[in-house]
Amino acid sequence: MKKIISLLLVVIVFGSCSEYQKALKNEDVGVKFEMSTKLYDAGNYSKAIRLFEQIAPAYRGKPQAEKLFYMYAQSYYKTKQYYLAAYQFESFVSGYPKSEKIEEAAFLGAKSFSMLSPIYSLDQTDTFKAIDKLQSFIDVYSSSAYLPEANKMLKDLNEKIEKKVFENAKGYNTILDYKSAIVSLDNFVADYPGTPFKEDALYYKLDSAYQLAINSIPSKMEERLNVAKMAYSNLIKFKVDTKYKKTADEMSARIEKDLQNFTK
Structure with missing residues (x-):
């Protein structure tokens, strides 16, 4: 029985890979959209991204675009590509202001910036940017369910800036x-x-x-x-x-x- 199950899994995997490769080469953006959605739902974000990259320009302005660009941003976020995730979430918020996903997208965009913040001893440009994005989110969505997490991240980022300034001041004592x-x-x-x-x-x-x-x-x-x-x-x-x-x-x-x- 175990051998049969293993064999079925191998067939499914290879069948899925074959289907994916065909979708990559297919000129029909509808086929690519369907396959990318299937991969996204299955949690295979890296493969989904390759298809999203191919079809994103063709879907701008179309009815399915909102769903596509939300999945596109989430896929970057899930694969920890935070620069790209931040960019895609910001584009989503700007492009779909009436979306039911806009609050979540605004939060995840700000959170993506916070994930880029380095240790306190390094250049803090990304930290300052994250602070601005989180503060903007808090100002706009003051009753959001994401507010506790946003406030916690903002507090941590501000303390990182303070630690850098303090360590620089303390450094004079050290020398x-x-x-x-x-x-x-x-x-x-x-x-x-x-x-x-x-x-x-x-x-x-x-x-x-x-x-x-x-x-x-x-x-x-x-x-x-x-x-x-x-x-x-x-x-x-x-x-x-x-x-x-x-x-x-x-x-x-x-x-x-x-x-x-x-x-x-």
């Missing part, structure tokens, strides 16, 4: 350019007041101010120690039980001790 670190970290906190990296930014501001102060010439030390003292205060005020508390407290003790030299 011992403490003046630039202080300015960059101050700017970061001012530009992103609700960032999840605020505690880290405040700590590295403290560390930068502290290192700059204790390594200063006497004429500049008092002023810089007071800047470091304020940085410590800002960190503790933001989070009294900060994960950096032990190190921060040690810095504070050194700052207070050194400041006493200027009160004598």
